Amino acid sequence: MADDEVPNKKEPYESPRVSVIGLRPEEAVLGTCKSSSSSGPVGTCTGVGQCRIPGS
């Protein structure tokens, strides 16, 4: 097949799109309490809603 017979398969132009990805820095940095059974510095966990550790 000659070159000039190759069909033009160029896809139509599509404008770039911006996608917003939700980052949550407070979750990506380890440190907030995980559960009342295993978290809180040396057993000082006071329970959900009462924690005094910043970010918890």
Place this chain on the structure above:
Amino acid sequence: MYVETCHIATVQPVAMNRAYIRIGDVSLGLRADSADDLELTREMKRFQTTPPTQCDIELTVQWADRLPKPVGRKLFCSGSVWALHEDHDRFIFDFATPVLGDQPYKRLAVDRKFSAARLWLNRECLPAGRQVYPLEYPLDELLVTNWLGGGRGVEVHGCGLVDHGTGSYLFLGHSGAGKSTTAHLWSSLREAKVLSDDRIILRREANEIWMHGTPWHGEAGFASPEKTKVEQIFVLEHGDRNEVLPLAQGRAVAELFARCFPPFYDRDPLAFTLSFLHEITNRVPCYQFRFVPDESAVSEILDFHG
């Protein structure tokens, strides 16, 4: 013998007592003078293991009478209980909370490969007679995730499970996205093993991506030391109906990055994390999963064949 390490005068431990755990195929060896200083939480005990030939991370636990302020450059403040300083060729993690006073209640000094660490517990902050867990969160997770960042893997915010009839699934999600709900649904409706409902470690194994359970569970409390190959990844999102949507690769990498725990303060491990997430999206199909939190969400996944 007295030594001056990290500007702390302490008694060098004989460290005859040992404990070993393995999380995500990362072996961690602990040593201390007293067996009381090696106490593990209930969740962590499930990850205890026999002594390996060589531990990936060695941690020595000892006490200090007090912990003075670190002198090195501050690299990172977590906004919660810990801050990171550098001290020559080491990292210094200080853990502090107003609950326990002005000083750090413990300090971790670790080499830059995260293979050798020393933990000082502060006598002034930690009252005698009170049980202390040296690996207490988030120190345990910091050690493992940083070690993984050295070209070995990544931890993600997700629920990983194996359905014995259909295969393995990893559901990624921020807090409140439905990870624990997903774990409850699958474990109650199917013959499924949940590795974790909150934290999963991903590693390459023979050109496949494998997921490992961790002790750091979510509200549903699933924490298993088992592992399995990842076959599909779904990014969870609440919706009005169940819907599996394709994710372009660039978007998938970004969604994974938004749900992982990268070492923000260290360039090379951060670059590795991005590269590894890209590799994961090359090897494992990734989708967005909008779902309603009931039985139909499980059926939707079972009926989905890519």
